[in-house]
Amino acid sequence: MLEKFLKIDRRIIFLLLTLVLFIPIVKPLNLPIGAVSVDTKKQATAIVRHCFKKDLRVGVITFIAGATGLIEEIFEKVPQEYRKEYGKDYVIFPYQADYSAVLTQMGFDLYQIYDKDKFGTHPKNLPVMQGIKSYKDMGMGICITGTALLDGWVAFAGDKFKFPLGGGVTAVSQPGYGPYLQTGQLVGLLGGMKGGAEYESLLGIPGKGTSGIDALNLGHFMVVILILISNIIIIVTRYF
Amino acid sequence: MMLIKRYIPLAIVFVFGIMTLATYYIPPKLAQDYYLETMNKWINIVAAFAFLLALLSLFYSHYNKIKRKVDGWGYSIFVYIGFLVVVVCAIKSEGQLMTGPALTSLGWIFRFLYNTLSASMFAVLAYYIVSTAFRSFRIKTLQAFVLFMAALFFIIGKVPLGNVLWNKLFFWTNVSISQVTDWIINVPSVAAKRGIMIGIAVGAIVTSLKIIFGIERQYMGKD
Amino acid sequence: MSETWLIIGGWVAAGLTIFIFSFLYKDNPFFKIAEHLYLGAGMGWWFQVMFYNIWKPKVWEPVKILVNGLQIIQSYHIWKPEFWKAVWTAGDWTIFIPTLLGLSLITQFFQKISWVSRYGFTFIMGYGAGLVIPVSVSTDFMTQILGTIKPLFKVGTEMSWASFFYTFNTFLIAFGLVCVLIYFFFSAEQKGLVKKASNIGIYFLMLYFGAAFGNTVMGRFSLLYGRFDDLYKYSSVKYFYAAQIIAAALAVYFILNHFISAKKSRAAQDNSGS
Numbered sequence: 001m002l003e004k005f006l007k008i009d010r011r012i013i014f015l016l017l018t019l020v021l022f023i024p025i026v027k028p029l030n031l032p033i034g035a036v037s038v039d040t041k042k043q044a045t046a047i048v049r050h051c052f053k054k055d056l057r058v059g060v061i062t063f064i065a066g067a068t069g070l071i072e073e074i075f076e077k078v079p080q081e082y083r084k085e086y087g088k089d090y091v092i093f094p095y096q097a098d099y100s101a102v103l104t105q106m107g108f109d110l111y112q113i114y115d116k117d118k119f120g121t122h123p124k125n126l127p128v129m130q131g132i133k134s135y136k137d138m139g140m141g142i143c144i145t146g147t148a149l150l151d152g153w154v155a156f157a158g159d160k161f162k163f164p165l166g167g168g169v170t171a172v173s174q175p176g177y178g179p180y181l182q183t184g185q186l187v188g189l190l191g192g193m194k195g196g197a198e199y200e201s202l203l204g205i206p207g208k209g210t211s212g213i214d215a216l217n218l219g220h221f222m223v224v225i226l227i228l229i230s231n232i233i234i235i236v237t238r239y240f
Numbered sequence: 241m242m243l244i245k246r247y248i249p250l251a252i253v254f255v256f257g258i259m260t261l262a263t264y265y266i267p268p269k270l271a272q273d274y275y276l277e278t279m280n281k282w283i284n285i286v287a288a289f290a291f292l293l294a295l296l297s298l299f300y301s302h303y304n305k306i307k308r309k310v311d312g313w314g315y316s317i318f319v320y321i322g323f324l325v326v327v328v329c330a331i332k333s334e335g336q337l338m339t340g341p342a343l344t345s346l347g348w349i350f351r352f353l354y355n356t357l358s359a360s361m362f363a364v365l366a367y368y369i370v371s372t373a374f375r376s377f378r379i380k381t382l383q384a385f386v387l388f389m390a391a392l393f394f395i396i397g398k399v400p401l402g403n404v405l406w407n408k409l410f411f412w413t414n415v416s417i418s419q420v421t422d423w424i425i426n427v428p429s430v431a432a433k434r435g436i437m438i439g440i441a442v443g444a445i446v447t448s449l450k451i452i453f454g455i456e457r458q459y460m461g462k463d
Numbered sequence: 464m465s466e467t468w469l470i471i472g473g474w475v476a477a478g479l480t481i482f483i484f485s486f487l488y489k490d491n492p493f494f495k496i497a498e499h500l501y502l503g504a505g506m507g508w509w510f511q512v513m514f515y516n517i518w519k520p521k522v523w524e525p526v527k528i529l530v531n532g533l534q535i536i537q538s539y540h541i542w543k544p545e546f547w548k549a550v551w552t553a554g555d556w557t558i559f560i561p562t563l564l565g566l567s568l569i570t571q572f573f574q575k576i577s578w579v580s581r582y583g584f585t586f587i588m589g590y591g592a593g594l595v596i597p598v599s600v601s602t603d604f605m606t607q608i609l610g611t612i613k614p615l616f617k618v619g620t621e622m623s624w625a626s627f628f629y630t631f632n633t634f635l636i637a638f639g640l641v642c643v644l645i646y647f648f649f650s651a652e653q654k655g656l657v658k659k660a661s662n663i664g665i666y667f668l669m670l671y672f673g674a675a676f677g678n679t680v681m682g683r684f685s686l687l688y689g690r691f692d693d694l695y696k697y698s699s700v701k702y703f704y705a706a707q708i709i710a711a712a713l714a715v716y717f718i719l720n721h722f723i724s725a726k727k728s729r730a731a732q733d734n735s736g737s
Binding site for chain 3: 245256259260263281285286289292295297298300315321330331334335343346353360365386387393398436444448459461
């Protein structure tokens with residue numbers, strides 16, 4: 001009888017999860033609230049805000065073709081909040097294909113690769129790039145990624161050129177960066193959505209991610225409860 | 241023919257491998273001026289062409305499906321439709337997502353089509369994580385129990401409700417759940433991940449040496 | 464973009480999201496359409512990124528400059544040194560090397576000349592292998608070992624819980640790493656002490672994998688939550704109830720499909736029975 005329960009149609013579990021996540025959206029339950037932000041895009045937004053708040057110059061590069069759209073979405077909004085201008089306070093460079101070659105080249109002379117910005121102007125003519133030629137002219141690099149690109153940054157940019165690096169990664173890969181943090185190969189790391197939100201609250205910037213928290217609360221407990229139920233059933237059927 | 245089909249390519253891999261390897265150990269200025277700068281520019285361009293391989297092989301396989309009218313060949317047409325829609329919009333918008341505050345057609349495609357599809361595809365995985373957790377997460381051994389406990393700490397540590405519960409139940413330990421998860425990340429995880437990293441590094445070094453010396457040449461295909 | 468286009472966008476986004484989620488009930492044509500569209504659109508997106516970021520500025524434009532530059536040479540005679548000097552200075556001729564190497568990769572698809580692609584591949588592989596070796600030695604090998612071999616005691620600190628904990632953790636990392644490495648490298652024969660150590664190594668790995676798994680759940684849920692949030696937005700009157708209408712239409716499809724296929728299978732049974 002109980003064993004049948006273990007073999008239930010997985011679609012019933014799917015339906016359960018849908019309800020657990022969807023109902024709180026329609027009808028908030030007001031469970032304890034903490035800030036949870038969405039993903040690496042949130043991390044990137046928080047970091048750009050921080051840089052602008054501190055009046056730092058920002059240069060953006062990417063090696064993931066799918067990320068170019070996200071970059072535009074971030075920079076369409078955030079610079080206005082701090083009255084920052086393209087070319088004067090920040091610059092966006094075009095996508096490049098081979099990260100190992102580009103990261104190596106940026107240690108010597110980045111203009112050999114980035115001879116044009118996203119709009120086709122020569123970056124040397126932009127005020128934001130004055131006095132910047134290679135890593136040693138920059139304060140630090142921050143790599144935000146949903147892939148293993150951060151490893152490439154550590155190896156090709158950080159270690160080789162003694163360039164201070166920070167990272168923002170998805171939650172699943174966060175535990176894997178303990179070794180680089182311990183050796184100082186990474187100076188800081190944001191992990192997943194919680195990282196982005198914690199960073200935002202440290203900066204005193206109100207994140208808007210609080211609404212999702214009910215759903216995530218319930219969803220997480222559902223996973224734990226399902227694992228426990230299935231294992232209790234097994235123990236019960238075996239020993240009683 | 242053997243010369244241009246096999247020996248020259250093998251010579252290329254050897255020469256470029258050794259020269260690139262050497263640049264790490266000679267003064268950077270020298271390496272940069274005479275070799276690396278050019279190579280970095282070239283490799284970046286060659287790598288961009290590698291994308292055409294993926295594109296053409298996708299087109300080719302779906303073209304074959306349509307030509308042979310295999311089951312469900314009609315769906316293959318949508319691969320071409322998707323491709324054309326994005327490319328036509330990109331040409332119309334010259335690769336820009338926004339013109340000033342207004343969305344271009346490429347921006348529209350990105351937001352409502354491409355981004356929606358990729359987010360939905362990955363979101364579906366959440367369902368499978370949950371059903372797998374129920375159907376196959378079996379705590380039969382002590383090792384599985386350790387894995388479960390580590391996962392449990394992280395799952396409940398990530399949400400406020402879990403924090404509240406932990407503080408109610410375990411206030412007497414004087415340890416917060418984030419201290420526990422931090423310890424797992426900073427101590428046992430470091431040992432485990434470092435072991436994996438060293439293993440991978442040794443593997444990568446050996447494979448790279450094999451490639452340079454022409455022992456490993458599967459990537460060259462058959463003669 | 465006008466308001467109308469945003470509403471159409473809402474319908475498209477709601478529709479595609481629901482089509483993809485419909486796979487959870489069962490495989491169906493609408494999911495297949497969305498899936499193939501995703502494949503094509505993804506390739507299209509990559510293609511335009513490659514085109515506008517690399518092929519156009521780094522290949523096409525230098526070639527165009529070169530071609531324009533070559534127009535001067537018409538005024539020189541071919542036997543004059545000025546002619547060849549003009550040819551040489553017309554532009555950057557080296558651009559053809561990576562371009563041809565890149566294009567050589569495509570010969571992969573033609574069996575007879577597929578060996579040409581080896582020139583491109585060996586170039587990429589040689590450079591990559593040469594770059595990876597020193598970097599792996601330093602970043603993931605030497606630095607990691609140096610990071611593990613640390614003094615167990617902090618000099619000049621007094622005995623306290625904190626300093627004890629520090630010593631304990633430092634020791635645990637080193638001990639765990641040795642066990643994990645034994646687990647990885649002595650996979651053939653494990654007896655006695657080696658077996659014990661490698662067993663302990665597994666526990667360290669389990670703690671790491673558990674942490675990664677626990678963290679994944681969070682990431683996936685917030686993505687899913689994001690999709691639901693969008694659907695909720697598109698279910699409003701502003702979008703003319705896009706989400707509800709599409710979901711209802713799909714439900715009708717599944718119900719009809721259920722009855723039709725039931726009828727068909729009954730008919731097939733009757734046929735085979737008679």
